[in-house]
Amino acid sequence: MSVAGAAPWWKTAVFYQIYPRSFALGDPAGRRARLATTGAAFDAARDGVGDLEGIRQKLDHLAWLGIDAIWISPFQPSPMADFGYDVADFCDVDPLFGTLADFDRLLGDAHARGLRVIMDWVPNHTSDRHPWFVDSRSSRTAEHRDWYIWRDGTGEATPPNNWARAFVEGPAWTFDEATRQWYLHLFLAEQPDLNWSNPAVVEAMSGVLRFWLDRGVDGFRIDVVLGLGKDPALPDVPAELASLPYCDQNDDPSTHAILRQLRKVVDGYDQQPVAVGEVFLPTTEQILAYYGDNDELHLAFNFPPMECGFDASCMRSQTEEATRLFAQRVAWPTWVLSNHDRPRHRTRYGGSERRARAAAVLLLGWRGTAFLYAGEELGLEDAEIPRHAQVDPGGRDGCRAPIPWQPAPGYGWGLEGGPAWLPWPPRADLVNAETLSEDPSSILHLYRRLLAARRASAALQLGDLELAAAPDSVVAFRREWAGDVRVVVVGFGGDECAVDLDPPPEGTWIVEVASGGRDGLASEGERYLGRIGPEEALILKPGP
Numbered sequence: 021m022s023v024a025g026a027a028p029w030w031k032t033a034v035f036y037q038i039y040p041r042s043f044a045l046g047d048p049a050g051r052r053a054r055l056a057t058t059g060a061a062f063d064a065a066r067d068g069v070g071d072l073e074g075i076r077q078k079l080d081h082l083a084w085l086g087i088d089a090i091w092i093s094p095f096q097p098s099p100m101a102d103f104g105y106d107v108a109d110f111c112d113v114d115p116l117f118g119t120l121a122d123f124d125r126l127l128g129d130a131h132a133r134g135l136r137v138i139m140d141w142v143p144n145h146t147s148d149r150h151p152w153f154v155d156s157r158s159s160r161t162a163e164h165r166d167w168y169i170w171r172d173g174t175g176e177a178t179p180p181n182n183w184a185r186a187f188v189e190g191p192a193w194t195f196d197e198a199t200r201q202w203y204l205h206l207f208l209a210e211q212p213d214l215n216w217s218n219p220a221v222v223e224a225m226s227g228v229l230r231f232w233l234d235r236g237v238d239g240f241r242i243d244v245v246l247g248l249g250k251d252p253a254l255p256d257v258p259a260e261l262a263s264l265p266y267c268d269q270n271d272d273p274s275t276h277a278i279l280r281q282l283r284k285v286v287d288g289y290d291q292q293p294v295a296v297g298e299v300f301l302p303t304t305e306q307i308l309a310y311y312g313d314n315d316e317l318h319l320a321f322n323f324p325p326m327e328c329g330f331d332a333s334c335m336r337s338q339t340e341e342a343t344r345l346f347a348q349r350v351a352w353p354t355w356v357l358s359n360h361d362r363p364r365h366r367t368r369y370g371g372s373e374r375r376a377r378a379a380a381v382l383l384l385g386w387r388g389t390a391f392l393y394a395g396e397e398l399g400l401e402d403a404e405i406p407r408h409a410q411v412d413p414g415g416r417d418g419c420r421a422p423i424p425w426q427p428a429p430g431y432g433w434g435l436e437g438g439p440a441w442l443p444w445p446p447r448a449d450l451v452n453a454e455t456l457s458e459d460p461s462s463i464l465h466l467y468r469r470l471l472a473a474r475r476a477s478a479a480l481q482l483g484d485l486e487l488a489a490a491p492d493s494v495v496a497f498r499r500e501w502a503g504d505v506r507v508v509v510v511g512f513g514g515d516e517c518a519v520d521l522d523p524p525p526e527g528t529w530i531v532e533v534a535s536g537g538r539d540g541l542a543s544e545g546e547r548y549l550g551r552i553g554p555e556e557a558l559i560l561k562p563g564p
Contacts, residue, residue, distance in 0.1 A: 027481075027482060028292060028294075028318070029088075029089075029136065029238075029292060029294075030089070030136075030239070030292075030294040030296075030318060030319065030389060031352055031389060031481075031482070032088075032389075032481040032482060033088035033089045033136065033389060034086070034087055034088050034089070034384070034389075034390045034391075034392065034471060034474065035087075035088070035089045035090070035091050035138070035389065035390070035391045035392065036082060036085075036087040036089070036090050036091070036391075036392050036393075036394060037090075037091045037093065037359060037360065037391060037392065037393045037394060038075055038090055038091065038092050038093065038394050039093045039360045039394060039420055040070050040071065040072065040074075040075065040092060040093060040094075040095050040104075040117055041069045041070050041103065041104070041420070041441060042070055042394070042420050042421065042422045042423060042440075042441075042442065043070045043074055043075055043078065043394055043422075043423055044070050044071075044074030044075060044077060044078050044423065044425065044432070044433070045067075045068070045069070045070050045071055045074045045433045045434055045435070046070075046071055046072075046073030046074035046075075046076065046077045047071055047073035047074070047118065047122075048067060048434060050071075050073070050118070051071060051115070051116065051118075054115035054118075054119070055115050055116075057115075058115055067435060067438060068422070068433065068435060068438065068439055068440030068441040068442075069116060069440075069441045070117075070422070070433075071116070071117045071118050071122075072095060072113065072117050072118035072122040072123055072126050073118060073122055073126075075090075075092065075126055076122075076125060076126040076129055076130075078425075079126075079129055079130055079133055079135065080133070081453060082133075082135060083133045083134070083135065084468070085397060085464075085467060085468055085471060086467075086468055086471030086472055086475060087135065087392070087471070088134075088135070088136065089135060089136035089137065089138060089238065090130065090135060090136070090137055090138070091138045091139070091140070091241050091296075091391070092137065092138075092139050092140065093140045093360060094107060094139075094140045094142060095113055095114060095117040095118075095123070095139075096108070096109055096110055096111075096112060096113065096114060097109040097112050097113070097114045097115075098114055098147060099147055099149050099210065101147070101208055101210035101211065101413070102187075102207065102208055102210070102211060102413060103412060104140075105140075105142055105207075105211070105243060106145070106146070106147040106148075106208070106210050106211045107142050107146055107147055107150065108146070108147040108149045108150045109150070109151075110141075110146075110225075110228040110231075111228060111231045111232075123235075124235060127235065127236055127237065128236075131236070136238035136239075137237055137238050138237060138238050138239040138240055138241055138293075138294060138296065139232060139237055139240060139241070140240070140241050140243060141228070141229070141232075141240040141241070141242050141243065142243040142244070143214065143216075143225050143242060143243070143244075143248060144206065144213060144214065144243065144244040144247040144248060145205065145206070145207060145211040145212055145213045145214060145244075145247075146211070146212060146214060147210060147211065148209070148210045148211070148212055149210075152164045152167050152168075152224075153167075153168060153212050156168045156170075156203075156212075157196050157198060157199060157203070158198070158199075159198075159199060160199050160201070166215060166218050166220075167214060167215055167218055167220065167221050167224075168203055168204070168212050168213065168214060168215055169203060169204040169212075169213050169214075169215050169250070169254075170196075170199070170201045170202065170203050170204075171193075171201060171202055171204070171254065172201055172202070173193065173195070173201075173202045176195040176197075176200075179191045179192075179193035179195075179202050180193060180202055180204075180254060181193075181254050181255065181256050181257075182256045182257060182259075182262045183204075183206075183254075183256075183257065183262075183266035184262060184263060184264060184265055184266055185205060185206060185207060185208070185209075185265060185266070185267075186206060186207045186265035186267050186268075186414070187207060187208060187265075187413040187414045188208065188413060192204060192205055192206050192265075192266050193205070194209040204254075206244070206247055206265070206266055206267040206270070207267065208413060213247065213250075216248045216249060216250075216274075216278055217249075217250075217252065217274070222278065222281060225282075226281070226282065226285045229282065229285050229286065230285065233285075233286070233289045233291075233293055236291065237293070238291055238292075238293055238294065239286070239293035239294035239295060239296065239318075240286075240293070240294075240295055240296065241296045241297075241298065242295060242296065242297045242298060242317075243298055244267060244298060244300070245275065245279070245297035245298055245299050245310060245317070245320070246267075246270055246271055246275060246299050246300065246301060246310070247267055247270055247275075248274075248275045248278045248279075249272040249273065249274030249275030249276070249277070249278055250270060250272050250274070251272050251274075257269060267300070268300055268301075271301060271306065275310075276309070276310070276312055276316060279295075279297075279310065279312065279316035279317060280312060280315050280316055282295065283295060283312075283315055283316055283317075294318045294319060295317050295318050295319070296317065296318065296319045296320070296321070296354070297310055297317040297319070297320045297321070298320075298321055299317075299320045299321065300323060302324070303324065304322055304324055304338075304341055304342055304345050305345055307320050307321070307322055307323075308320070308345055308346065308349050308351060311349060311351040314350070314351070318352075319352060319354050319389055320354065321354050321356055321391070322342060322353055322354050322355065322356075322388075323356070324338055325338045325355065325356075325357070326356065326357060326362055326365075329368065329369065330368075330369040330370070330372075330375045330378075330379070330512060330555075331512060332492060332493050332494060332495050332510075332512035332513070333492070335382065335495050335510070335512070336487065336495045339386065339485070339487065339495060339497065340487060342388075343387065343485050343487075346388075352388060352389065353386075353387065353388030353389070354388050354389045354390075354391060355383055355386045355388050355389070355390050355391070356383075356390075356391040356393075357379055357383055357393075357396075358392075358393040358396050358419065359391070359393050359419075360393070360416065360419060360420055361414070361416055361419075362416075362419060363402050363418060363419050364393070364395070364396070364400060364401060364402050364418075364419050365379055365396075366399055366400065366401050367401045367402040367418070367419075371401055372555070373399050373463060374535075374536070374554070374555040374556075375555055376399050376463065377399075377463055377466055377535035377536065377537075377557070378510055378511065378512070378535045378555050378556060378557035379557075380396075380463070380466060380467055380470060380535065380557075381470065381508065381510055381533065381535050381557035381558070381559060382495065382508070382510045382557060384470045384471065384474050384480075385480065385497075385499070385506075385508035385510075385557075385559060386485070386508075387483065387484065387485040387499065392467075393419075394423055395423050395445070396467075397463065397464050397467040397468075398423070398424075398451055398452065398453060398456055398463065398464055399451060399456075399463040399464075400421070400423075400445045400451060401445055401446050402418030402419050402421065402445065403417070403418050403421035403442060403443045403444060403445045403446070404418070404443070404446070405417045405418055405421075405442065405443055409443075411442075417442055420442060421442050421443060421444060421445045422440040422441070422442060422444060422445075423453070424444055424445065424448035424449075424451065424452035424453070425452060425453045425454060426452055426453075426454045427448075427449045427450070427452050427454060427455050428449075429449075431444060431448050431452060432452070432453075432454070461537040461538045461539075462537075465537075466533070466535060466537060469533050469544075470533055470559070473532050473533050473559055477499075477504055477506055477561075478501040478502050478504040479499040479500050479501045479504040479505055479506045480499055480506050480559075481501070482501045483499035483500045483501035483504065483505075483506070484499065484500060484501070485497050485498070485499055486498045486500075488507065488521060488522070489520075490509070490519055491513075491517055491518070491519065493511060493512050493513030493517060494509060494510065494511050494512065494513070494517060494519055494552070495509075495510045495512070496508065496509045496510070496519060496521070505524060505525075505561070505562055506532070506559055506560065506561055507521060507529065507559070507560040507561075508557070508558070508559055508560075509521070509552055509557060509558045509560065510557040511552045511553070511554065511555055511556050511557060512555065513554065513555070514554050514555065515554055516541060516551060516552070516553055516554060517551065517552055518550055518551050519550065519551065519552055520550060521548075521550075521560075524562035525562070526562065527562050527563050527564045528547055528548070528562075528563060528564070529547070529548035529560040529561070529562065529563070530545065530546070530547060530548065530560065530561055530562070530563030531543060531544050531545065531546055531547075531548055531558055531559075531560060532544065532558075532559045532560060532561045533558065533559040534556065534557075534558050535556055535557040535558070536553055536556045540553050540556050541553030541556060542556065542558055547563070548560050
């Protein structure tokens with residue numbers, strides 16, 4: 021139970037992102053039956069894809085771990101050109117993953133365990149197979165023509181402007197022979213952009229939010245928020261930026277009015293839904309603008325720390341900057357080190373488990389809402405997938421490798437040793453949930469202790485953050501709230517290091533959580549001796 025009192029639930033929650041294709045497979049027989057009813061031939065390769073029932077069956081793992089909320093990446097009907105981020109029906113479930121009844125059962129069972137559920141909402145674009153777009157491209161006078169962004173170019177040779185698309189080199193425009201115009205797509209051609217300047221689009225997509233909120237979901241992770249509003253003139257970008265994906269450059273003021281409208285929809289529900297935005301802009305200051313005056317996003321992902329690597333100077337700078345900027349805006353930060361779009365942080369940190377453990381302490385010690393990515397608690401690394409075997413258009417397959425649950429081949433997926441949709445992460449026979457759960461010194465148990473410590477401490481949930489003096493290779497800070505105090509010390513260096521700290525008001529510092537387990541210099545429950553081991557991190561609390 022959280023100690024946060026009257027604070028919004030999402031402010032103190034730790035979220036756990038689930039990429040449904042890769043999390044767990046619970047109902048392969050049901051999938052075969054569902055696909056048979058659609059008339060589609062069953063593809064044996066799909067046997068190795070996770071489903072909603074698999075998520076439901078693993079809820080006890082998440083409750084045991086101490087997670088507060090889960091975020092489920094897209095599971096709506098989709099041709100899977102972008103593996104679910106090309107939605108063909110916003111108000112249903114793809115037969116690959118289950119049914120609406122399966123989702124309702126998952127949601128009810130999660131709520132019964134005290135777990136909130138948010139889902140991905142993809143408002144910038146649809147699939148080119150969505151009925152709206154099928155109608156839109158049927159003629160220039162179609163009912164849904166203006167639901168998308170159509171423009172004349174110079175015939176079929178030159179698109180309307182010089183914007184580049186993501187994933188695949190080329191223009192963010194496709195010429196449609198039937199109506200002799202170009203349509204905009206910041207991503208794949210199979211993902212046409214919606215026209216959010218059209219009130220009918222705003223109302224229809226608000227209806228999508230209501231559909232899921234009426235079912236009881238606790239909020240949304242909103243994909244590509246910064247893409248919604250676009251300059252109606254659609255001007256060229258400077259030549260030096262023309263080769264960069266325009267989805268990472270668009271930052272039009274009209275987006276903020278759209279978000280204010282959507283926020284009113286979300287705030288009208290009793291479950292206090294949260295709106296979390298993916299704002300992929302390069303600076304924290306730019307990201308903060310999408311909070312508005314507490315009338316746009318509740319939370320926005322702060323991505324710059326993912327660029328740091330395992331580096332004390334960079335992490336200290338990001339900590340200091342976020343603390344200063346969020347205080348000025350009276351907004352609440354988020355922290356994330358891994359997700360479905362980036363290599364896992366253990367992989368980015370050179371494959372070191374010691375570094376992954378220390379980073380876990382930093383992530384869960386920072387002031388703000390923390391987001392974990394499924395498998396992070398197992399210390400997973402990216403799967404090694406040769407380029408010729410990659411299936412994702414953005415080359416993100418490695419971080420999306422399936423979660424190993426058991427040590428035997430098939431790894432708890434019921435595949436009888438057969439392949440999953442992607443190769444397994446390294447050493448899955450040893451690095452899996454069952455094996456690590458039986459080892460109290462494992463990284464899995466470290467995450468469980470960290471989450472328990474965070475939940476029991478008002479300082480770690482809500483406290484202000486003040487950086488402490490420390491050696492260059494160390495990031496240390498103090499958290500305090502309502503008389504509760506914690507100190508977080510994270511070592512990035514390869515040697516043992518002295519870290520002198522001001523004493524607590526009474527007594528001395530006691531090690532509450534140590535990243536090193538049995539291999540660290542510090543011992544949990546013992547007095548802090550003023551030193552940390554190589555790449556070791558601690559949470560300290562006052563004691564006698």
